[in-house]
Amino acid sequence: MSEASGFALSSSLGLTLVVLFGIAWIAFGWYLGRANKTHEDFALAGRNVGFALAAATAMATWVTSNTTLVAPQLTYQFGIWGMVGYSFAALGLILFAPLAARIKRLMPNGYTSGDFIRLRYGRTAWWVFIIISVVYAFGWLISLGMAGGILLEALSGLDYHIGMSAILLICVGYTLFGGLRAVIATDFIQALIIIVGVVLIAWFLIDTVSLESIHHEVQSNHPQLLDLLFPAAIMFLFNNIFFGLGEIFHSNVWWSRALAFKGKVAFKAYLLGGFLWLPIPIVTGFIALAAPQLGIFPPSADMVGPMVAAEVLGKIGAVVVFIVVFSALASSLDSLLAATSDLVTRDIYHKLLNPQASDKHLLRFNRYSILGLGIVTWLFCLPQIATLGALLNFAGAFVASTIFPVVLGLYQRRLTGTYAAAAMALGTLSGLIGYFAIGFYVAALLSCIVSAAICGLGLLTSRARFDWQQLNEKEEPTS
Numbered sequence: 412m413s414e415a416s417g418f419a420l421s422s423s424l425g426l427t428l429v430v431l432f433g434i435a436w437i438a439f440g441w442y443l444g445r446a447n448k449t450h451e452d453f454a455l456a457g458r459n460v461g462f463a464l465a466a467a468t469a470m471a472t473w474v475t476s477n478t479t480l481v482a483p484q485l486t487y488q489f490g491i492w493g494m495v496g497y498s499f500a501a502l503g504l505i506l507f508a509p510l511a512a513r514i515k516r517l518m519p520n521g522y523t524s525g526d527f528i529r530l531r532y533g534r535t536a537w538w539v540f541i542i543i544s545v546v547y548a549f550g551w552l553i554s555l556g557m558a559g560g561i562l563l564e565a566l567s568g569l570d571y572h573i574g575m576s577a578i579l580l581i582c583v584g585y586t587l588f589g590g591l592r593a594v595i596a597t598d599f600i601q602a603l604i605i606i607v608g609v610v611l612i613a614w615f616l617i618d619t620v621s622l623e624s625i626h627h628e629v630q631s632n633h634p635q636l637l638d639l640l641f642p643a644a645i646m647f648l649f650n651n652i653f654f655g656l657g658e659i660f661h662s663n664v665w666w667s668r669a670l671a672f673k674g675k676v677a678f679k680a681y682l683l684g685g686f687l688w689l690p691i692p693i694v695t696g697f698i699a700l701a702a703p704q705l706g707i708f709p710p711s712a713d714m715v716g717p718m719v720a721a722e723v724l725g726k727i728g729a730v731v732v733f734i735v736v737f738s739a740l741a742s743s744l745d746s747l748l749a750a751t752s753d754l755v756t757r758d759i760y761h762k763l764l765n766p767q768a769s770d771k772h773l774l775r776f777n778r779y780s781i782l783g784l785g786i787v788t789w790l791f792c793l794p795q796i797a798t799l800g801a802l803l804n805f806a807g808a809f810v811a812s813t814i815f816p817v818v819l820g821l822y823q824r825r826l827t828g829t830y831a832a833a834a835m836a837l838g839t840l841s842g843l844i845g846y847f848a849i850g851f852y853v854a855a856l857l858s859c860i861v862s863a864a865i866c867g868l869g870l871l872t873s874r875a876r877f878d879w880q881q882l883n884e885k886e887e888p889t890s
Contacts, residue, residue, distance in 0.1 A: 418568040419721035419729030425567030428733055429574070433581040436741065440585025440593035450774040453590035454522060454753050455671040460595055462680060465672045468595045469684030471602035471742035472664060473504055479558075479695055479739045481803060483716030486696035490629075494696030496648040500655030504685030507659045511669035511677035513821050517882045523750075524666035524817075525758035530882050531820045532828035539835045540816075541758060543809045544661065548751040549791065550806035552784065555744040556792040562736050565714040566721055566729050575792045578737070582744040583785035587778055591671060594745045601738040605691070608735030612720050612728070613694045619723050620701050628704040646852045650807065654855035657810030660817045664750040752780035807855035808842025814859055815866040823870065824877040830869025838862030 420428075447453045460468075485493035518527060525544070529537040556575050563574030585593050659665050669677045699715045702708070705722050709715045717736060721729040756777040761768055768776070816831040842858025 418566060419724075419726055420567040420733070422567050422569045424730075425563050425569045425733070426573070428730070428737075429563070429577045429581075432737060432741075433577065433584070436581055436597060437584040437588065439597060440587075440589035442589075443593040443596050444589035446592060447590055447774075450770050450777065452592070453774055453777060454749075454757070455667060456590070456592040456595060458671055458673070460668075460672045460676070462673075462676050464595050464599050465668070465676050465680030466683040466687070467602040468598035468668060468742075468746070469504060469665075469681050470687040471598040471605060471739075472668075472746040473500070473659075473684065473688050474602075474605050474691055474739045474742060479716060479736045482692040482696040483699035483719070487699040487702060487715045490700075492648050494693055494700075496651045497692035497696060498689055499648065499652045500658075500692070501685045501689040502652060503655035503659035504681050504688060506656065507665060507669075508678045508681035508685070510660065510818065510821060511665070511672075511681050512675065514666060514669045515672070515675075515677050517821070517879055518670065518884075520883060520885055521670050522667070522757045523754050524661060524663045525754050526884065527666070527817075527820070527882065528831075529758070529762070530884055531877065532816070532831045536816070536828045536832035536835065537758075539832045540661070540813065541754070543813060543835060543839060544663065544754060545751075547658070547662065547806045547810050548747060548754075549788065550803065551747055552744070552751070552788040553791045554803050555740050555747070556788050557795055558740050559737070560792070560795070561714055562717055562733065562740070565709075565717045566733055571795060572793065576789060578740055578744065579785050579789050579792070582741055582748060583781060586745045586748045587781050590777075591667065591749050594749050595668075595671075597745065598742045601742040602687075604738045605735055605742075606687070608731055608738075609691055609694050611731060612724065612735070613697065615728060616698060616701060616720070616723050620704065625701050625704055629700055632703060646850075646856070650804075650852045650854065650856045653811045653814065653859040654804065654807035657807065657812070657814050657855060657859065661810050661813035662750065663754050664746050667750050667753055748781050748784055751784055752777055755780040755784075804851035804854060805846060807851070808846050808858050809839050811842060811855035811858040812836075812838025812862040815863045819866055819870070824879075825873045825875055826866060826869050827873050827875050830865055830873070834862040834865035834869070837865060 444453075451457065482494065482497040485497060487493070489496070514521070514527070521527065525537065525541060528540040556579050559578030560571035560573070560575030563569040563577075564571045585597065589596075665681075669681075672680060695716060698719050701723070702715050702719050705719060707715065707718050707722060709718050717729075717732050720732040724731065756773055760776055760780075761773060765772075812835045816826070816834050819826045820831065838858040838861045841861040842854040845857035846854035
């Protein structure tokens with residue numbers, strides 16, 4: 412298709428951009444991967460990541476399909492609170508900063524968030540946590556793969572399956588070669604691209620359409636989008652806060668970085684990353700408010716962001732949009748592939764199935780895990796099962812149940828594994844009931860409330876005193 416067919420980019424240009432990005436990132440990943448000599452190098456970048464790379468990877472990884480595609484979608488649906496509500500997800504990064512510093516101090520030899528749950532709470536809680544982590548990881552992986560297809564389809568008319576397959580192939584490729592070292596290095600470049608690109612898009616939009624005309628159009632024809640008392644939107648605001656906290660507090664994406672960062676870098680990196688991320692969903696969400704004035708009514712709400720930007724900026728702007736959104740997707744997809752493969756390798760294969768595995772064997776299995784995750788994600792993405800917003804918020808019922816078990820597990824000695832397991836399991840069940848019976852905008856909220864109540868009961872009734880030294884698990888190296 413071409414611009415004459417209603418798309419900002421021709422299919423051939425869209426495909427060319429994908430191929431160029433693919434070659435560049437995979438070659439870069441291969442180059443960086445040459446420094447990986449051990450499994451620890453591959454999984455945790457040698458535990459020696461400095462401040463600049465640390466802050467950039469924290470910010471860039473959190474700029475996902477949520478920020479670039481779902482924030483405009485929810486602004487389009489919920490208005491002001493959809494835009495502002497998503498920005499509150501920055502609290503996850505900001506509040507994780509002190510947790511990351513404590514994780515680094517308590518678990519200097521740790522590899523994954525699963526290590527913490529196993530050592531702190533025991534096997535039953537670990538199983539519940541692993542199930543939650545896997546469900547969330549696949550929900551996020553699938554949403555990112557889908558977002559790649561949606562992006563190319565919205566901008567160039569290129570078939571959804573081509574864009575989806577391309578982004579998965581590229582991210583699997585350079586993560587497979589370079590591990591976390593490649594993920595963090597590419598995140599640094601992608602963070603710079605995202606910040607500059609988002610600022611340019613917003614500036615051109617305001618200069619072309621103007622804030623006054625956007626406000627007049629929305630106020631005249633879609634006043635509910637400006638209503639600060641819009642009930643569903645207010646519920647979404649609070650739900651999204653707990654969803655964001657749960658996503659970060661439990662996920663090995665963030666734990667692996669805390670363990671990989673050098674010395675006392677973790678606290679400062681997550682704090683700065685959160686403040687850098689805060690304005691991005693407001694800017695990307697604001698773009699959607701211009702859709703009615705421009706006469707854009709997308710076939711799917713999660714296409715509204717790139718369609719508006721491409722309409723305003725034309726062909727050059729569409730290229731900028733493509734580069735920004737593709738970078739945002741890649742910076743999250745590679746991180747999730749690396750972190751989830753670490754969980755599979757470390758928690759399931761090494762700790763459960765093959766405790767005697769050598770370092771070289773674990774390194775090889777970790778790479779197989781990345782490849783397998785990519786293939787399974789591709790299969791799930793083929794039918795395009797839901798919108799991005801619906802898919803992501805389904806996972807909120809799972810992850811919000813982990814907030815209090817994780818936080819209390821790091822700071823309180825009394826919470827036991829029985830109560831932690833019950834909090835995560837019953838919290839998740841309550842969130843799922845709320846998701847289907849009421850709506851996606853209460854799933855994480857209900858999950859967190861039930862989990863908190865059970866953890867509170869556990870603290871009141873328990874007399875246990877956990878020994879923090881048990882988290883400092885040391886392993887004998889195997890050849």
